[in-house]
Amino acid sequence: MAHIIIFASSKGGAGKTTVVANLGVAMAQLGQNVVLLDADIMMANLGLLLGLEEQKVTLHDVLAGGAKLSGAISSGPEGVKVVPSGISLEGIQRAKLDRLKKVVSELAKKFKFLLIDAPSGLDRDAITALTMAEKIVLVATPDIVALSNAFKTKLIAERLNVKPIGTVITRATGRNVDISHEGIKSTLELPVLATIPEDPELRRSAALGEPVVTHSPKSPSAKEFKKLAATLVKISAAR
Numbered sequence: 001m002a003h004i005i006i007f008a009s010s011k012g013g014a015g016k017t018t019v020v021a022n023l024g025v026a027m028a029q030l031g032q033n034v035v036l037l038d039a040d041i042m043m044a045n046l047g048l049l050l051g052l053e054e055q056k057v058t059l060h061d062v063l064a065g066g067a068k069l070s071g072a073i074s075s076g077p078e079g080v081k082v083v084p085s086g087i088s089l090e091g092i093q094r095a096k097l098d099r100l101k102k103v104v105s106e107l108a109k110k111f112k113f114l115l116i117d118a119p120s121g122l123d124r125d126a127i128t129a130l131t132m133a134e135k136i137v138l139v140a141t142p143d144i145v146a147l148s149n150a151f152k153t154k155l156i157a158e159r160l161n162v163k164p165i166g167t168v169i170t171r172a173t174g175r176n177v178d179i180s181h182e183g184i185k186s187t188l189e190l191p192v193l194a195t196i197p198e199d200p201e202l203r204r205s206a207a208l209g210e211p212v213v214t215h216s217p218k219s220p221s222a223k224e225f226k227k228l229a230a231t232l233v234k235i236s237a238a239r
């Protein structure tokens with residue numbers, strides 16, 4: 001059975017998509033059988049970060065009922081498998097999100113790790129995506145608002161029987177305005193799996209449609225993504 005892990009945060013711009021893209025590529029580099037699913041139907045950009053924006057068949061087409069899932073799985077950097085979502089003005093009708101469940105269970109049969117990029121917030125789409133997962137990683141910037149929202153997300157996940165396994169702190173400045181690692185750990189009562197620094201290399205590589213872990217492997221954020229990949233593989237093996 002696959003490890004189905006959703007990466008969620010209450011607000012956009014926290015770095016969820018960046019984390020899922022880079023973590024996925026770093027796990028593929030470790031030889032893991034991993035697939036990434038863009039469940040942010042309305043603001044899809046996982047494909048964009050991995051240079052797959054030209055892909056013809058996307059999750060949109062599968063959810064709309066016109067395409068097979070196998071046609072929507074593509075290969076990204078380092079061979080990581082990705083199911084991108086399309087960018088369409090009309091989006092996807094909400095009712096069709098129900099089909100997402102079938103997509104998730106099909107992927108779970110084929111892969112060891114299924115990492116889901118969640119929509120921001122806690123609206124219906126986000127909750128729907130959350131219910132598909134087995135475990136959740138909270139993605140939060142080190143500030144009080146993000147932390148408070150991460151706490152709410154944790155409570156909702158628990159109510160939905162999705163197990164919180166840890167927090168990834170993103171966009172850390174290293175200055176003392178950031179809430180400390182210890183503060184975040186004790187407030188959320190969860191281990192901090194990684195602290196990704198604010199890193200201009202991330203924007204540079206994103207603009208090229210490349211993950212920082214391959215474009216700039218020695219950059220501070222790339223090093224943290226690689227450590228995070230090793231950590232996630234390790235804690236998953238202990239299950």
Ligand SMILES: Nc1ncnc2c1ncn2[C@@H]1O[C@H](COP(=O)(O)OP(=O)(O)O)[C@@H](O)[C@H]1O
Pocket residue numbers: 009011012013014015016017018019045120170171172196197198199200202203206221
């Ligand atoms: N650690 C970081 N350092 C610098 N920029 C970052 C970092 N994490 C994310 N970003 C940038 O912030 C923007 C939003 O990130 P994204 O991953 O799309 O967030 P989300 O998916 O949570 O909305 C992107 O332009 C991304 O390149």
Ligand SMILES: [Mg+2]
Pocket residue numbers: 016017018040043045117
């Ligand atoms: Mg995103």
